[in-house]
Amino acid sequence: MKITTKIITLMVISLMLAGCYSLGLSSKGEGEYVKVESFVELDPYNLRGTRERGLEEAEKLAVKEVAEIFISPMEQDRLQPFLETEILAKYKNFVHSSHVIAKEQRGELYYTKAKVLVAVREISDRFETMKREDTKKFPILVSSSEIVDSVPQKSDICKNSIYRSLKDYQFSFLGSNIKIENKTDTNEIFEVAKRNGAKFVIISEAESYKLENISTISNFNTYKANANLKAYSTKNYKLIKQETAQASGLDGVANIASEKAISNACKKASMQIANILEKNLHNYKEITITVENIKKVDRLKKLQVALMSIEEIEDFSLERYSSSSADFKAHIKTDSTQELAARILRKDSTTFDVAGFAKGRIFLYFN
Numbered sequence: 001m002k003i004t005t006k007i008i009t010l011m012v013i014s015l016m017l018a019g020c021y022s023l024g025l026s027s028k029g030e031g032e033y034v035k036v037e038s039f040v041e042l043d044p045y046n047l048r049g050t051r052e053r054g055l056e057e058a059e060k061l062a063v064k065e066v067a068e069i070f071i072s073p074m075e076q077d078r079l080q081p082f083l084e085t086e087i088l089a090k091y092k093n094f095v096h097s098s099h100v101i102a103k104e105q106r107g108e109l110y111y112t113k114a115k116v117l118v119a120v121r122e123i124s125d126r127f128e129t130m131k132r133e134d135t136k137k138f139p140i141l142v143s144s145s146e147i148v149d150s151v152p153q154k155s156d157i158c159k160n161s162i163y164r165s166l167k168d169y170q171f172s173f174l175g176s177n178i179k180i181e182n183k184t185d186t187n188e189i190f191e192v193a194k195r196n197g198a199k200f201v202i203i204s205e206a207e208s209y210k211l212e213n214i215s216t217i218s219n220f221n222t223y224k225a226n227a228n229l230k231a232y233s234t235k236n237y238k239l240i241k242q243e244t245a246q247a248s249g250l251d252g253v254a255n256i257a258s259e260k261a262i263s264n265a266c267k268k269a270s271m272q273i274a275n276i277l278e279k280n281l282h283n284y285k286e287i288t289i290t291v292e293n294i295k296k297v298d299r300l301k302k303l304q305v306a307l308m309s310i311e312e313i314e315d316f317s318l319e320r321y322s323s324s325s326a327d328f329k330a331h332i333k334t335d336s337t338q339e340l341a342a343r344i345l346r347k348d349s350t351t352f353d354v355a356g357f358a359k360g361r362i363f364l365y366f367n
Contacts, residue, residue: 002064007269007280008116012064017146023141029095031117031118031119031121032066032117032118032120032296032297033067033115033116033118034062034065034116034297035056035101035113035114035115035116036061036062036065036113036114036116036192037058037059037111037112037113037114037164037177038054038058038111038112038114039054039057039109039110039111039112040053040054040057040109040110040112041108041110042105042108042109042110044109044201047097050110051100051103051110051112053110053112054099054103054111054112055098055100055112055114057112058098058100058112058113058114058116059091059092059095059114059116060088060091062095062098062114062116062118063087063088063091063094063095063116063118063123064083064087064088064091065118065121065297066118066120066297067088067094067123067127067256068083069155069297069300069301069304069318070123070124070318070320071083071318071322072308072315072316072317072318073257073308075196075197075317076195076196076197078139078174078196078197082130082233084126086126087123087126090202093119093122094118094119094122094123095116095117095118095119096117096119097116097117097228098114098115098116099112099114099118100112100113100114101113101115101200106175110130116221119320120321120322121214121323124320124321124322127318128319128320128337129318131291131312131317137201138170138171138172138200138281139171139172139173139174139196139197139199140166140171140172140173140193140198140199140200140201141173141174141189141193141199141200141201141202141276142159142162142163142173142174142201142202142204143159143180143183143189143201143202143203143204144156144157144158144159144162144183144203144204144205144206144266145184145204145205145206146158146205146206146207146208146262146357147184147206147207147208147366148207148208148209148255148258148262149208149209149210149236149258150209154178155237155259157206157249157259157261157262157263157265158204158227158262158265158266159204159267160176160207160261160263160345161263161264161266161267161270162202162204162229162266162267162270163275164267164360165266165267165270165271166270166274168364169274169277169278170278171200171277171280174193174197186203189201190232190234190237190296191205193234194234197315198234199233199234199235199281199314199315200231200232200233200234200240200277201231201232201234202229202230202231202232202273203229203232204228204229204230204260204266204269205227205228205229205267206225206226206227206228206265207225207226208223208224208225208226208249208258208261208262208265209223209224210222210223210254210257210258211223211224211248214278215299219252220250220251220252220257221250221252221253221254221257222248222250222257223248223249223250223254223257223258223260224246224247224248224249225246225247225248225249225258225261225262225264225265226244226245226246226259226265227244227245227247227262227265227266227268227269228242228243228244228269229242229243229244229245229266229269229270229273230242231269231273231276231277235266235314240276240277240280241272241273241276241277242270243269243270243272243273244269245265245268245269246265246268246279247261247264247265247267247268248260248264248265249261249262249263249264271280283333284331284332285329285331285332285333285334285335285360286329286330286360287328287329287330287332287337287340287360287361287362288317288319288327288328288329288330288360288361288362289307289327289328289361289362289364290325290326290327290328290361290362290363290364291325291326291327291328291352291363291365291366292324292325292355292363292364292365292366293324293326293365293366293367294321294324294325294326294366295366297349300318300321300326302348302351303314303351303352303364304318304367306344306347306348307328307330309346310340310343310344310347311333312333312334312339312340312343312365313331313332313333313340314330314331314332314333315330315331316328316329316331317329317330318328320357337357337360337361337362338357340362341354341357343360344362344364350365351366351367352364352365353365353367
């Protein structure tokens with residue numbers, strides 16, 4: 001029976017999750033050894049090519065295993081394109097060496113188990129460079145719905161106006177590639193926002209309508225728009241600020257007059273929200289968590305799970321990982337780094353310990 005590409009993909013993913021594990025640093029400090037298992041379709045007329053594809057798939061899975069530790073759950077969807085295009089598409093650049101441990105034909109598939117030396121420092125440098133571009137920027141997701149003359153629209157006039165209004169503040173904006181199927185479903189909006197690492201969500205509703213016999217200029221159209229903006233925190237779904245605004249638009253073309261009205265109204269409302277959101281940012285303290293003696297990727301993942309479960313940590317991101325040492329940037333809701341360190345220890349005191357403190361920094365050490 002022919003095995004479909006989808007089934008093969010699922011088998012590769014399941015094996016990656018179940019069979020891929022880190023062995024630790026190389027003796028020369030060149031990177032991290034990873035064992036991985038892969039399946040590829042068997043070509044009985046080209047066994048050499050099949051073996052090569054099996055090893056290449058294993059190398060790619062090993063690079064992915066290491067690269068994914070640099071993507072926190074809050075950044076997963078937002079950084080996925082970078083992972084695909086800059087890391088996995090160029091995975092050969094991050095493989096120092098590899099060799100096959102076991103290989104065999106299994107039905108219509110070819111099985112490969114390989115040991116791969118992954119260039120951790122190079123992957124770390126790529127992510128560090130990319131994340132540095134967003135320094136001091138906090139992601140916002142905007143979802144807008146618009147009605148013109150009682151007819152719902154598919155346009156993003158209000159959303160684009162909000163982005164333009166807030167571009168000079170401490171915010172970065174999630175791209176147009178992020179789709180929200182139902183803009184009236186706040187649960188879906190929050191879920192999409194959290195998956196893409198947004199700190200805030202702005203939900204906007206704008207409606208415009210034509211004013212008859214208002215314009216004193218012949219053949220010009222006048223529209224009036226009402227905008228209602230609500231800003232939420234993605235941490236607890238709390239409403240931070242709600243603002244409404246009205247504005248008019250004038251143009252010889254009716255739909256352009258409507259767009260001007262909506263754009264102006266959303267701009268006015270968003271400017272009133274901007275300062276409130278920036279003040280909200282100051283409720284969090286930014287610290288660095290430095291971890292030493294990691295030795296292997298699995299232990300670092302265990303720490304990430306612990307950090308995710310601590311309520312005082314608003315969000316975190318792995319900034320650097322090389323030579324068994326790592327730096328996390330975290331935003332926290334407590335002024336006491338000692339109290340935060342104690343909470344981390346309570347998650348698993350047998351695995352890591354506190355090595356010390358400095359201003360805005362916690363030093364952890366794996367046992």
